[in-house]
Amino acid sequence: MDVRGKNVFVTGSTRGIGEAIAIAFAKAGANIVLNGRSAISSEKLAEISALGVTCIGVSGDISDFTKAGDMIREAQEKLGSVDILVNNAGITNDKLLLRMDAEDFKKCLDINLTGTFNMTQHVLKQMMKKREGAIINLASVSGLIGNVGQANYAASKAGVVGLTKSVAREVATRGITCNAIAPGFIATDMTDVLSEKVKEQVTKQIPLQRFGNVEDIAKAAVFLAENAYITGQVINVDGGLVMHG
Ligand code: NAD
Numbered sequence: 324m325d326v327r328g329k330n331v332f333v334t335g336s337t338r339g340i341g342e343a344i345a346i347a348f349a350k351a352g353a354n355i356v357l358n359g360r361s362a363i364s365s366e367k368l369a370e371i372s373a374l375g376v377t378c379i380g381v382s383g384d385i386s387d388f389t390k391a392g393d394m395i396r397e398a399q400e401k402l403g404s405v406d407i408l409v410n411n412a413g414i415t416n417d418k419l420l421l422r423m424d425a426e427d428f429k430k431c432l433d434i435n436l437t438g439t440f441n442m443t444q445h446v447l448k449q450m451m452k453k454r455e456g457a458i459i460n461l462a463s464v465s466g467l468i469g470n471v472g473q474a475n476y477a478a479s480k481a482g483v484v485g486l487t488k489s490v491a492r493e494v495a496t497r498g499i500t501c502n503a504i505a506p507g508f509i510a511t512d513m514t515d516v517l518s519e520k521v522k523e524q525v526t527k528q529i530p531l532q533r534f535g536n537v538e539d540i541a542k543a544a545v546f547l548a549e550n551a552y553i554t555g556q557v558i559n560v561d562g563g564l565v566m567h568g
Contacts (some may be wrong), residue, residue, distance in 0.1 A: 326548050334408075409461075413513075414434050431476050431479050439483055463480040495554055
């Protein structure tokens with residue numbers, strides 16, 4: 324898809340990977356919907372509008388099914404359509420399984436997996452009528468190989484992978500693609516909470532010997548939206564941490 328002039332909804336785009344994805348699409352000429360749980364600041368909107376595209380803010384919690392529908396409708400009413408959805412919003416809530424209570428588990432699933440389902444179901448109705456669209460979901464290498472202390476997060480992201488492949492199969496005949504990106508360790512607020520010792524240990528395991536930048540993920544997102552012949556794939560952007568056989 325030629326993303327110029329298209330409308331891109333990026334969930335959780337007030338900071339980190341989501342913000343970088345929004346900026347990369349804006350630089351490629353797409354209009355942007357910024358989203359976060361609370362109101363989007365006028366500075367953030369101005370920063371992206373300064374790239375010469377339209378940028379609006381639509382705030383709300385993606386884990387609320389009704390709110391997700393309201394947000395997609397608001398974006399469609401203001402911009403005419405949502406052509407690309409990037410399901411980026413996500414949380415970690417790390418604990419060893421034996422210390423994880425049911426609420427710790429559920430909260431991660433509710434936002435990372437159910438939130439992705441909520442936004443995808445609401446956006447697909449219009450995309451199917453238009454017979455064009457791209458959905459890009461943020462998974463994680465944790466969802467592919469597991470991680471100590473992340474049973475909830477890894478389960479949610481493995482779920483995102485399964486959701487991605489099923490949606491890709493269901494909507495391919497309508498000209499809609501659905502893919503996932505599995506980041507490794509990317510320098511953001513989410514990984515900033517790791518101790519220096521853990522960061523050092525992790526870096527040693529990464530063949531490219533460094534944490535990734537948010538721009539590394541953003542480039543992959545634009546690439547997936549632009550290529551209408553890639554669907555149902557999980558693209559690892561992880562410095563070689565996970566290599567498929
Ligand atoms: P981050 O914590 O810096 O930002 C997350 C964003 O999501 C924030 O803007 C936050 O407000 C928003 N958000 C959280 N819950 C929300 C909700 N219920 N409704 C709406 N918005 C909500 O995270 P990040 O590091 O930028 O990660 C972005 C995505 O990439 C996440 O899905 C994460 O799981 C995934 N990921 C990140 C890494 C990494 O190393 N940083 C690795 C693998 C996967």
